[in-house]
Amino acid sequence: MKDSPADWYKDAVIYEVRVRSFCDSSANGFGDLRGLTSKLDYLKDLGVTALWLLPICPSPMRDDGYDISDYKDVHAEVGTLEEFEAFLTAAHERGMRVITELVLNHTSDRHPWFHRARSAPQGHPDRDWYVWSERPDRYPAARVIFNDFEESNWAWDDEAKAWYWHRFYSHQPDLNFDHPPVRAAVLDVVDHWFALGVDGLRLDAIPYLFEREGTSCENLPETHAYLKELRAHIDAHWPGRMLLAEANQWPVEAARYFGTGDECHMAFHFPLMPRLFMAMRREEGRPVTEILAHTPDIPASCQWALFLRNHDELTLEMVTDEDRDYLWREYAKDPQARHNLGIRRRLAPLLNNDRRRMELISALLFSLPGTPVLYYGDEIGMGEDLRLGDRNGVRTPMQWSPAANAGFSNAEPARLVLPLIEDPEYHWRTVNVENQAKNESSLLNWTKRLIALRRRHPCFGRGSMALVDAGTDHALAFVREHAGDRVLCAFNLSRFTRPLSLDLSPWRGAVPVELFGGVRFPAAADGRWSLTLGPRGFCWFALEAPR
Ligand code: BGC
Numbered sequence: 025m026k027d028s029p030a031d032w033y034k035d036a037v038i039y040e041v042r043v044r045s046f047c048d049s050s051a052n053g054f055g056d057l058r059g060l061t062s063k064l065d066y067l068k069d070l071g072v073t074a075l076w077l078l079p080i081c082p083s084p085m086r087d088d089g090y091d092i093s094d095y096k097d098v099h100a101e102v103g104t105l106e107e108f109e110a111f112l113t114a115a116h117e118r119g120m121r122v123i124t125e126l127v128l129n130h131t132s133d134r135h136p137w138f139h140r141a142r143s144a145p146q147g148h149p150d151r152d153w154y155v156w157s158e159r160p161d162r163y164p165a166a167r168v169i170f171n172d173f174e175e176s177n178w179a180w181d182d183e184a185k186a187w188y189w190h191r192f193y194s195h196q197p198d199l200n201f202d203h204p205p206v207r208a209a210v211l212d213v214v215d216h217w218f219a220l221g222v223d224g225l226r227l228d229a230i231p232y233l234f235e236r237e238g239t240s241c242e243n244l245p246e247t248h249a250y251l252k253e254l255r256a257h258i259d260a261h262w263p264g265r266m267l268l269a270e271a272n273q274w275p276v277e278a279a280r281y282f283g284t285g286d287e288c289h290m291a292f293h294f295p296l297m298p299r300l301f302m303a304m305r306r307e308e309g310r311p312v313t314e315i316l317a318h319t320p321d322i323p324a325s326c327q328w329a330l331f332l333r334n335h336d337e338l339t340l341e342m343v344t345d346e347d348r349d350y351l352w353r354e355y356a357k358d359p360q361a362r363h364n365l366g367i368r369r370r371l372a373p374l375l376n377n378d379r380r381r382m383e384l385i386s387a388l389l390f391s392l393p394g395t396p397v398l399y400y401g402d403e404i405g406m407g408e409d410l411r412l413g414d415r416n417g418v419r420t421p422m423q424w425s426p427a428a429n430a431g432f433s434n435a436e437p438a439r440l441v442l443p444l445i446e447d448p449e450y451h452w453r454t455v456n457v458e459n460q461a462k463n464e465s466s467l468l469n470w471t472k473r474l475i476a477l478r479r480r481h482p483c484f485g486r487g488s489m490a491l492v493d494a495g496t497d498h499a500l501a502f503v504r505e506h507a508g509d510r511v512l513c514a515f516n517l518s519r520f521t522r523p524l525s526l527d528l529s530p531w532r533g534a535v536p537v538e539l540f541g542g543v544r545f546p547a548a549a550d551g552r553w554s555l556t557l558g559p560r561g562f563c564w565f566a567l568e569a570p571r
Contacts, residue, residue: 030263030264032266035395036074038074038076039067039070040397040398041075042055043055043102044056046060047062047422048434048441049062053441055433058111061111064114065118070475072120073119074223079127080099081098085099091195092135093131093134095216112220122221124222126210126213126214126225126227128228129191129229129232130190130191130192131199138153152202155188156186157187157188163177166191166235171364172364174190174192179194198235199233201234214258218262224267225265225267230270230271230288234246242273248280251281255286255288256286266290269287269290269291271294278294279320284323289326289327290329291329292328292329294341295315296392297330297331298342298343299315302343304384307517310497312388328394329394330392330394332389333402333418334397335415337364338366340352340367348365355369356369358410360410361410368418369417370407370418373450377405377450378560380559383470383562384562386471391511391513392489393489401420401423404455404467404468405455406422406423407455409442424457425458484511488504488506489502489504496523498516500517501524510534512563512566514555515562516557520559521558522556523555524555525552526552528552528567531567535571536548537565539565540564
């Protein structure tokens, strides 16, 4: 069967970018759309094929733009709608797709819909755009997600003289999806962005759309029914566009967001992420193989989105209490690094700035079934700043060069959207794109090679995965295969050199050809194949048919 171009997200390498922190074209200290547009050639050269933009709509910015006050415009800080369209055209001209945010669960309390709702009398349809109660004790089984900041999912509104429901910050009232005008308004927003040419929408906080007494108010059947409605609309009007579910849930629940291929095209695999870090620390593959064993098969048209780090904390909601304590102990020694149920740190510092570990975990991410999502700055190993509030320590300006303001902006340094990383180990004067572009051995150039290799082998995005016994728990090995394209991936998770004895009996006689160097290895003649991997080493081999 031929691969369908409508499944573009399966072959994609996604790059997550905070526009405000990427490149400032107007010297006001804020990254903007024109700045991002000017860096498209860098992104194309890096090899990524899709860009996911963090929120760009007008917002009071009390939750980094996830508190929207106008769904159809662009925040003046980052530009104009016309500049967004110019950016889209320029990205498309370079063959890159663009994914934006659909923050549909909640709005800012400054959104005109909320102003209208709080001033409307009870029983008036305007009031019903949000979820109100006379007492703050409904839905007691719903957990508080931002538990460092909020004690309850209810907040009092003096004007409405009633409590309103919010799953996140109290300034983010939840929309009432039982109210048909809300559903119509969201469709209108979807049409707006797709009509402009956006290729995909990330559905923020999708499990929480509906509330029902006696439930956790997550993953309710009503939410899935709504998603089927939304998807039917997309299929009818916007074929080829993609919906990506942000559902921080266990694999079985997260997989439900694919429906039977009639809900979202993609969903983040949240539980895999902390297990990759666990596998690294424990120096064994089991955390990864176990979670994959608990991951159901998904419809043929669907795809997991895999990530190591993003703009949020490294969330530990989808691990046991014991594993959370372990990960906190190992990766968040400084209590300042803990945030809600997670760790607010970047990739390089999490891995002790150890190049081998960064390569190992990135290669794993790029090998497992799904589409990898890279967080801006991690391709050069940027550091973090734990002194900044909320999750801002992982949202600092992109480090382009050793010039003033790291080449990010021409504003006065004090006016930058967030301070630059000045920790000597990750200082912007050293850790930046310009320096790394010049050095053939840099992390940036290595990441480029990794992306290029992945893109050459469709089995990574589309293939089956067969685990391979490697003769030691310290290693992880598997074969990815799609339409004649076959790659053996082998990882030594331990800090010591290890001999692996790989059971390649299903591929007896195949000739492994190492992908980075093209070197042919001895054939797997008798089924067991020996390979020695250095400390935290990995290899990818094309398995070629014997000549
Ligand atoms: C986003 C967060 C945001 C939250 C509330 C999340 O899923 O990724 O950054 O704080 O939604 O909007």
